[in-house]
Amino acid sequence: MSISSEARLCLALSQIQGFGLKQFHLLREQYGNPSSWRKLSFDALNQCISKPKVSSAVLDCLAQADHSLNHVSDWLKQDGCSVVCYFDSPYPEVLRQIHLAPALLYLKGNIGLLNHQNIAVVGSRKPSLQYADIAQEYAFHLAKSGMSIVSGLALGVDTKAHLGALAAQGNTIAVLATGIDRCYPAKNKDLYELIAQEGLLVSEMPMGSAPLRHNFPRRNRIVSGLSRAVLVVEAGIKSGSLITARYAIEQNRDVYAVPGSP
Known part of the structure; x- marks a missing residue:
């Protein structure tokens, strides 16, 4: 199953300890979609994340051109399996409306x-x-x-x-x-x-x-x-x-x- 670049990035960010839904939505509300996040400075990131160690890990993640799917690649090869993120068109609009909506949905x-x-x-x-x-x-x-x-x-x-x-x-x-x-x-x-x-x-x-x-x-x-x-x-x-x-x-x-x- 194909996966968007935004979903790949969200999967990679979800692996960072200390980066959760609160930080995800602060970034989204202040800076829009992930393509804008890649242009942020460390100081700008730190305004949303507050912990320098986490901000540094996020900055490194955003700097990568591509992100590994090792932890989900085998599962995604199965029929009917997919991952969508908040920014993907299949993501349900009604779910986007809730407080701290999921950044990622694993689907089968x-x-x-x-x-x-x-x-x-x-x-x-x-x-x-x-x-x-x-x-x-x-x-x-x-x-x-x-x-x-x-x-x-x-x-x-x-x-x-x-x-x-x-x-x-x-x-x-x-x-x-x-x-x-x-x-x-x-x-x-x-x-x-x-x-x-x-x-x-x-x-x-x-x-x-x-x-x-x-x-x-x-x-x-x-x-x-x-x-x-x-x-x-x-x-x-x-x-x-x-x-x-x-x-x-x-x-x-x-x-x-x-x-x-x-």
């Missing part, structure tokens, strides 16, 4: 779904039987109506949402809290493979990333960020689903909930 499957009419369906990992069935039924009918179903590949409601969309021969997007080359939870390996073939897998995490606790809220902001609205089927007070709902409100998305006694 139908990349066209990024800019589809998407709705997120989220909920408990251990739903009651009734709500599990409701999640699958809602996802089925939403997918039948032409919406793409976005969820997080977790057990419970997420799984039912993906299955409902696939049963309708519709579209579904699974946003991962791991590197795109890893499936979590392992129980959903078959579903992971099916979505890679018939839908789209998405992750902002570097290849090989483990399912660390702090990765899940980051995943949730993308679930809502890719979507026009979020449907919460069943969720605990401190659940990740309500984190997704809060992100959706911050992102000016509609939030819907299945009533307590449907």
Whole structure:
């Protein structure tokens, strides 16, 4: 799969310890796209990055004419695998609008779904039987109506949402809290493979990333960020689903909930 020069640069910058989304967006807001970054002085960089050691590493990276893809080259050779960055045309406009939008998206499957009419369906990992069935039924009918179903590949409601969309021969997007080359939870390996073939897998995490606790809220902001609205089927007070709902409100998305006694 071909990859833009901007995405190559963003991949290289992502390898620099201390250079994260905050620094990325400060550079973007002040200086535009990466072609302008290459002209910056050390002092200009340091205004956005603040740590001289990191600024020096970024300056060295920007000075390189080309950047190695060693850590992703084999993966990119597989069918349907690609990497897009914030500046690439396939990057979804709705995601660009969110706070600290991902600089990079690792993708496997139908990349066209990024800019589809998407709705997120989220909920408990251990739903009651009734709500599990409701999640699958809602996802089925939403997918039948032409919406793409976005969820997080977790057990419970997420799984039912993906299955409902696939049963309708519709579209579904699974946003991962791991590197795109890893499936979590392992129980959903078959579903992971099916979505890679018939839908789209998405992750902002570097290849090989483990399912660390702090990765899940980051995943949730993308679930809502890719979507026009979020449907919460069943969720605990401190659940990740309500984190997704809060992100959706911050992102000016509609939030819907299945009533307590449907």
